Amino acid sequence: xxxxxxxxxxxxxxxxxxxxxxxxxxxxxxxxxxxxxxxxxxxxxxxxxxxxxxxxxxxxxxxxxxxxxxxxxxxxxxxxxxxxxxxxxxxxxxxxxxxxxxxxxxxxxxxxxxxxxxxxxxxxxxxxxxxxxxxxxxxxxxxxxxxxxxxxxxxxxxxxxxxxxxxxxxxxxxxxxxxxxxxxxxxxxxxxxxxxxxxxxxxxxxxxxxxxxxxxxxxxxxxxxxxxxxxxxxxxxxxxxxxxxxxxxxxxxxxxxxxxxxxxxxxxxxxxxxxxxxxxxxxxxxxxxxxxxxxxxxxxxxxxxxxxxxxxxxxxxxxxxxxxxxxxxxxxxxxxxxxxx
Amino acid sequence: xxxxxxxxxxxxxxxxxxxxxxxxxxxxxxxxxxxxxxxxxxxxxxxxxxxxxxxxxxxxxxxxxxxxxxxxxxxxxxxxxxxxxxxxxxxxxxxxxxxxxxxxxxxxxxxxxxxxxxxxxxxxxxxxxxxxxxxxxxxxxxxxxxxxxxxxxxxxxxxxxxxxxxxxxxxxxxxxxxxxxxxxxxxxxxxxxxxxxxxxxxxxxxxxxxxxxxxxxxxxxxxxxxxxxxxxxxxxxxxxxxxxxxxxxxxxxxxxxxxxxxxxxxxxxxxxxxxxxxxxxxxxxxxxxxxxxxxxxxxxxxxxxxxxxxxxxxxxxxxxxxxxxxxxxxxxxxxxxxxxx
DNA sequence: TTGTACGCGTTATCAG
DNA sequence: CTGATAACGCGTACAA
Numbered sequence: 001x002x003x004x005x006x007x008x009x010x011x012x013x014x015x016x017x018x019x020x021x022x023x024x025x026x027x028x029x030x031x032x033x034x035x036x037x038x039x040x041x042x043x044x045x046x047x048x049x050x051x052x053x054x055x056x057x058x059x060x061x062x063x064x065x066x067x068x069x070x071x072x073x074x075x076x077x078x079x080x081x082x083x084x085x086x087x088x089x090x091x092x093x094x095x096x097x098x099x100x101x102x103x104x105x106x107x108x109x110x111x112x113x114x115x116x117x118x119x120x121x122x123x124x125x126x127x128x129x130x131x132x133x134x135x136x137x138x139x140x141x142x143x144x145x146x147x148x149x150x151x152x153x154x155x156x157x158x159x160x161x162x163x164x165x166x167x168x169x170x171x172x173x174x175x176x177x178x179x180x181x182x183x184x185x186x187x188x189x190x191x192x193x194x195x196x197x198x199x200x201x202x203x204x205x206x207x208x209x210x211x212x213x214x215x216x217x218x219x220x221x222x223x224x225x226x227x228x229x230x231x232x233x234x235x236x237x238x239x240x241x242x243x244x245x246x247x248x249x250x251x252x253x254x255x256x257x258x259x260x261x262x263x264x265x266x267x268x269x270x271x272x273x274x275x276x277x278x279x280x281x282x283x284x285x286x287x288x289x290x291x292x293x294x295x296x297x298x299x300x301x302x303x304x305x306x307x308x309x310x311x312x313x314x315x316x317x318x319x320x321x322x323x324x325x326x327x328x329x330x331x332x333x334x335x336x337x338x339x340x341x
Numbered sequence: 342x343x344x345x346x347x348x349x350x351x352x353x354x355x356x357x358x359x360x361x362x363x364x365x366x367x368x369x370x371x372x373x374x375x376x377x378x379x380x381x382x383x384x385x386x387x388x389x390x391x392x393x394x395x396x397x398x399x400x401x402x403x404x405x406x407x408x409x410x411x412x413x414x415x416x417x418x419x420x421x422x423x424x425x426x427x428x429x430x431x432x433x434x435x436x437x438x439x440x441x442x443x444x445x446x447x448x449x450x451x452x453x454x455x456x457x458x459x460x461x462x463x464x465x466x467x468x469x470x471x472x473x474x475x476x477x478x479x480x481x482x483x484x485x486x487x488x489x490x491x492x493x494x495x496x497x498x499x500x501x502x503x504x505x506x507x508x509x510x511x512x513x514x515x516x517x518x519x520x521x522x523x524x525x526x527x528x529x530x531x532x533x534x535x536x537x538x539x540x541x542x543x544x545x546x547x548x549x550x551x552x553x554x555x556x557x558x559x560x561x562x563x564x565x566x567x568x569x570x571x572x573x574x575x576x577x578x579x580x581x582x583x584x585x586x587x588x589x590x591x592x593x594x595x596x597x598x599x600x601x602x603x604x605x606x607x608x609x610x611x612x613x614x615x616x617x618x619x620x621x622x623x624x625x626x627x628x629x630x631x632x633x634x635x636x637x638x639x640x641x642x643x644x645x646x647x648x649x650x651x652x653x654x655x656x657x658x659x660x661x662x663x664x665x666x667x668x669x670x671x672x673x674x675x676x677x678x679x680x681x682x
Numbered sequence: 683t684t685g686t687a688c689g690c691g692t693t694a695t696c697a698g
Numbered sequence: 699c700t701g702a703t704a705a706c707g708c709g710t711a712c713a714a
Contacts, residue, residue, distance in 0.1 A: 005484065007707055018685045023709060033683060048480070054404060054460050055707035058395045058690050065438075065459070074420035074624065082414060083441060095459050097406075098439040100424060118406070118436050119395050139389070143346065228628075257628055264630065283415065284625030287569075287598055289605065348691055359701045364693060372699060396691035399706050 006047035015039055026051070057119065065095045066310060067115030069125040071103045071152075076283045077299050078126070081150070084303030085124065092311055094121070101128040103225075109136035122146035122310045127153065129225065132193055134159075146313035150306040151297075155195045160313065162306040162326040166196050169295040169330035170203025173249045173277045176293070176332055178211050180339060182247035182275055186219040186238050188255045190226050200251045200279060219245055223255055231258025239266065246274060247338070253278035253285045253294055260288055260337065276337040290336035298328045347388035356380055367392070398460065406436045407651060408456030410466040412444045412493075417624045418640050419467070422491070425644030426465065433652055435462070442469040444566075450477035463487035463651045468494065470566060473534055475500075487654035491647040492638075496536045501654065503647040503667040507537045510636040510671035511544025514590045514618045517634070517673060519552050521680060523588035523616055527560040529575050529596045531567050541592045541620060560586055564596055572599025580607065587615060588679070594619040594626045594635055601629055601678070617678040631677035639669045 008026070012019045017036065025032045025040035043049075057063040066089050070078045082098065089096050097118055101108035108128045115123055116139065123140060126149065134154065140147060149161040177185050187204045190197030201220075208215055218241055223230035231254065238245055250256035256278030263270055270276055270290055278285055278294040285292040305326050349367070353360045358377065366373050366381035384390075398404040407430050411419045423439065430437050438459055442449035449469045456464055457480070464481060467490065475495065481488060490502040518526050528545045531538030542561075549556055559582060564571035575596065579586055591597035597619030604611055611617055611631055619626055619635040626633040646667050 009707075019707085020686080020709075021684055023707095024684090027709085029709085031683065036683085050458060052399075052460065052707050053458055054395055054399045055690090056709075058393075058399055058692095058706090059708050059710090061690075063395060072420065073414045073423060074417055076415050079413065079415035079420070082439075083443070086441060090455065095438060095455060096440075097436060098423075099437075100427060102424070114431065114436060117391065117394055119393065261628070261630075284628050287602075287625050288628060289602075289630045349693095350691075360691085361693075361695095361702075362700055364691095365700090368693085370693090374699060377700085393691050396706090397693075399690090399708095400692045400694085402706075 005052075006044075006049045007052065008049075011040065011043050011047060011049060014043060062121055063119040064093060065097055065118065065120045066307065067097050067099065067111075067118065067120035067123040069099050069101055069108060069111045069115070069123065071101050071126060071128050073098075073100060075280070077151075077280055077297060080299030081126075081303035081306075084300030085307045086303075087300075088304045088307040089311075092307075094307075094311070103128045103130065105131045105136075112136050112140060116140060116143070116145070120145075122148070122314050124148050124150065124306050124310055126151045127194070129191060129194070146310055148306050148310045148313070150302055151196060153195050155193060155198055158323050160309060160323045160325065162302055162309060162328070163195065164297045164302065164328045164330045166199035166330070167203040167206065169279060169297075169332075170200035170249065170251075171207045172203070172330070172332045173279065173293075173295055174204045174207035175211075176334065177247045177249060177275055177277060177338060178207060178213070180247070180271075180275055183213055184216075184219065184243065184245045185213070185247045185249060186221065186245035188231065188234050188248060188250035188252070188259070189220060189222045190251045191224070192222070197251050204249055223252075226252040226255050228254050228258035228261070231255030231260075232262040235259040235262045239268075244274075247271075247276070248274060249277045249279075251279050253280045253282040253292060256292055256294070256337075257284065257288055260292070271336070271338050271340060275339075278337075281333060286335070288337070293335045293338035294333055296331045296333055298330065301328055346393075347385075347390045348393065349390075352381065352384050352388060352390060355384060403462055404460040405434060406438055406459065406461045407648065408438050408440065408452075408459065408461035408464040410440050410442055410449060410452045410456070410464065412442050412467060412469050414439075414441060416621075418492075418621055418638065421640030422467075422644035422647075425641030426648045427644075428641075429645045429648040430652075433648075435648075435652070444469045444471065446472045446477075453477050453481060457481060457484070457486070461486075463489070463655050465489050465491065465647050465651055467492045468535070470532060470535070487651055489647050489651040489654070491643055492537060494536050496534060496539055499664050501650055501664045501666065503643055503650060503669070504536065505638045505643065505669045505671045507540035507671070508544040508547070510620060510638075510673075511541035511590065511592075512548045513544070513671070513673045514620065514634075514636055515545045515548035516552075517675065518588045518590060518616055518618060518679060519548060519554070521588070521612075521616055524554055525557075525560065525584065525586045526554070526588045526590060527562065527579050527586035529572065529589060529591035529593070529600070530561060530563045531592045532565070533563065538592050545590055564592075567593040567596050569595050569599035569602070572596030572601075573603040574599075576600040576603045580609075585615075588612075588617070589615060590618045590620075592620050594621045594623040594633060597633055597635070597678075598625065598629055601633070612677070612679050612681060616680075619678075622674060627676070629678070634676045634679035635674055637672045637674055639671065642669055 440452035
């Protein structure tokens with residue numbers, strides 16, 4: 001049936017060598033005569049020898065596998081992050097095991113279990129939207145399993161993480177709108193327990209303050225799940241105001257596009273009547289009419305940096321001592337939804 | 342440092358039992374007295390015992406891990422497929438290891454190696470766009486490693502696979518356009534060595550034939566990578582014809598949207614001047630103006646079905662004998678790009 | 683430079 | 699019903 005794969009001992013037998021010798025010859029570890037090394041490699045090639053990583057993992061207590069937990073993978077963002085992460089991990093000889101939490105806290109907890117069962121050497125995670133605490137990571141922490149968070153982390157938590165400078169993103173987006181002469185700038189915010197939304201909001205306020213534009217509470221709409229519908233509902237609420245806004249900085253592209261649709265339905269023009277800036281540079285944001293100005297988050301870099309940090313923790317076994325935070329700089333992509341040509 | 346995890350022998354020692362007894366008690370395998378079973382489970386709980394899957398895998402020659410190779414994960418389609426796949430796999434006690442081929446044949450070959458190294462029990466794959474042969478799956482086949490393909494397979498190949506009835510999709514899309522009174526219906530096709538594009542094209546021809554509308558070669562545009570640009574270029578080519586089309590059935594949503602953009606730029610109206618139908622139900626297809634009529638492919642079902650098939654092959658160890666093919670029924674989603682309201 | 687021996691944690695087999 | 703033992707494939711002290 002299944003043709004047995006050649007093992008290290010098969011080639012040892014064939015060559016009348018000890019398995020240990022073969023092992024060393026292959027891994028190039030100890031001092032081995034060039035002659036035998038040649039012989040071993042040659043036969044290995046010939047037998048199409050593939051090392052059994054499971055056995056090695058068992059022996060070394062290391063699986064060379066990394067776990068990644070994402071809320072979802074259907075947006076541009078996480079997909080690209082994953083791409084960057086995979087690239088770095090594979091290059092370092094690590095495999096990646098992906099789990100989706102589907103934006104659900106309970107599912108996320110299950111994922112952690114799953115990955116620990118799979119004996120991963122470390123976990124990279126971006127929190128589900130409804131995750132408010134770290135309790136489900138406690139067992140991992142007790143086992144001293146390296147943990148790195150990215151993008152979405154709990155506000156004020158002491159963990160290693162890679163994030164984009166969301167405040168700066170919000171700041172630049174808002175400044176851009178101010179530079180267009182807008183003064184009644186509204187904001188769509190997300191759940192404030194997540195750093196990303198809190199910081200984007202902070203950047204918005206900072207820009208207003210610097211420009212001497214007072215913050216108007218009525219212009220701030222907090223959304224629950226940052227969906228298209230949230231955006232549509234938000235804009236309706238804003239248009240009902242005695243003095244509606246002339247611009248919106250949205251913490252997400254989906255809500256921005258939802259608003260865009262609703263505005264068009266009402267016969268209002270973008271950007272003439274209301275200018276729009278989103279956040280995230282989703283694929284579709286360059287497909288809308290007009291194309292959406294948004295903030296790019298260096299997705300691939302983020303994934304790569306996060307994995308590098310994780311690998312570093314794994315190799316130095318020094319994770320809990322000093323949580324490190326890496327901050328990337330976002331980039332404003334000016335497009336038609338916010339600028340008259 | 343790292344607090345040692347409790348192993349099966351720890352609990353054996355504590356309870357003065359043989360490891361084998363404990364093993365059986367935990368896995369509920371053989372006949373074990375209810376008394377000892379209780380004691381074992383209780384202590385296991387107490388010590389927070391977590392089975393070492395690596396060791397089990399080594400012993401059993403089975404990792405309980407499945408590999409999945411996807412061209413990319415930034416579209417709606419593969420993301421949803423993955424979701425369905427994960428759900429089924431996890432329920433069956435299997436983990437999923439994801440690799441992206443980035444639409445590249447060479448990368449795909451590497452992925453196969455990677456997954457075989459990781460000792461996966463089976464591989465699920467959707468081919469990269471520039472993959473024209475199966476040679477890189479040969480080693481896997483020799484090892485008798487269960488292989489299931491989905492969505493994109495090589496035309497005419499004898500492999501187990503789960504696909505959507507693409508011909509039917511193309512057929513229904515085209516019939517829908519015919520029902521709107523369109524007669525000069527163009528087609529954007531993809532690389533014809535991939536079943537999906539070939540079949541969609543076939544469905545298009547079938548519908549035309551049934552309606553007694555002659556197929557015009559000049560209305561068929563074959564695209565290379567199904568990008569937005571391909572769509573824009575395609576529509577330009579079509580508009581240069583002496584008799585331009587009044588509708589387009591595109592084999593992909595991206596090309597359809599590219600065409601949509603280009604049409605709007607030319608000042609042509611959709612659907613009044615040119616009606617448009619895409620394929621794939623990408624997220625953004627409901628965000629365009631007008632919203633794009635398209636074909637939904639039962640993504641989650643597809644992923645689930647594919648994994649079920651793979652598991653079946655793994656359990657019955659009967660993969661090569663009878664390649665099975667599962668065909669799902671696609672669904673036409675009528676939206677504004679093809680219908681006057 | 684090479685060989686010997688043992689252990690990683692489980693499970694299958696064979697006795698008892 | 700339970701115990702002892704070998705084996706999965708590899709890595710590493712220790713000895714030669």
